[in-house]
Amino acid sequence: MSEKVEKGILEFLTKKQYAGVDDIATYFSISGATVRRKLTLLEEKGLIERTRGGAKINDTNNFYPSFSFRTHQNSLEKKKIALAGIKLIKNGDLVFIDGSTSCFFIADYLSEFNNIKVVTNGIDTLSLLSKNKINAYSTGGEVSEANRSCLVGQIAHDTINNMHADVVFFSAQSVGANGEIYDCFEHENYLRRQMMKNANKKVFLCDGTKLNRSSPFKLCNMDDIDYIICNESIKGYFEKDYSDKIICIE
DSSP states (O other), X not given: OHXXXXXXXHHXXXXXXXXXXXXXXXXXXXXXXXHHHHHHHHHHTTSXXXXXXXXXXXXXXXXXXXXXHHTTTTHHHHHHHHHHXXXXXXXXXXXXXXXXXXXXXXXXXXXXXXXXXXEEOBHHHHHHHHHTTOEXXXXXXXXXXXXXXXXXXXHHHHHHHTOOEEEEEEOOSEEOTTSEEEESOHHHHHHHHHHHHTEEEEEEEEOGXXXXXXXXXXXXXXXXXXXXXXXXXXXXXXXXXXXXXXXXOO
């Protein structure tokens, strides 16, 4: 239960970026003293930064939580999104999957398909595909210095450039009301763009934490994709009408 509360607080701060002790206590129906203890533990792990009266996500020194940790953030929502996503796959497809945690959950549901092939730059995703006995290919490449769970670089880019997929699943850190999609890892965006260029169907997996956020590197625009799958109702979120692209799974 204690760990669950810590994860809940971290997810809350991830979405809000900053929150006061009283706000956190009210949201989780716990005492201020309990909140302070949990914030201390999270700060000791390097996950947050304490501020006067509250806390914020630690974004200094290019901080980014581990892949294992991120798979536990909004995991239920990501699993629901993945289950909606696999409905866009058919037997015999070749599928691109990026190295995001959202797409990691797609990999966990592919064993129900026949003759499917998967190409990914995700190290943990590749391991899961192997465990599930899915016909999988690695992009190869170098391990990203910024995100150690992903392969990037020219070798990975060349691999994708020489293949064509029926569908690509990808995620990113933020999507704005103007329809622009951004991420914090520039080199991963290069590879995602190549995956999108070489795929018939482009699917953006977007849990609710990616809304109303900002990130430094532009990946693409909503006009560039075929579907966005989200666990929240977002039909009124965008300035432009993208209702034909939206799959909501509330």
